[in-house]
Amino acid sequence: ETSRRARDRIMGVIAPVKPTGGAIGIATVVAFAGAAACTQFLSLNMPFGGKLPDTVTNPEWAKATAEKMKSWEREGAGPITLNPIKGGK
16 A cells, blocks of 8 residues: 555656657657767766777877778779679679
8 A cells, every 4th residue: 555655645746747759759869869968978078987098089199090991902803794794794
């Protein structure tokens, strides 16, 4: 009986919302906005300490990585044949 009274008290405070398309859309937008706010707060403020690694903050590292990627030789196979049984070109 007490749990039923507690449940009724809680349900009296929180109005039930019917799962219409608009309610689902609003809830989705609110959830994404909350996640984005948390991500921005955690990544910009660093509340748990630490610092960004040099690979993120050092522009020389980014240039060296870009040069390394450009200098690698590309590997690839020959042209693809649409009908391998026929053998075409």
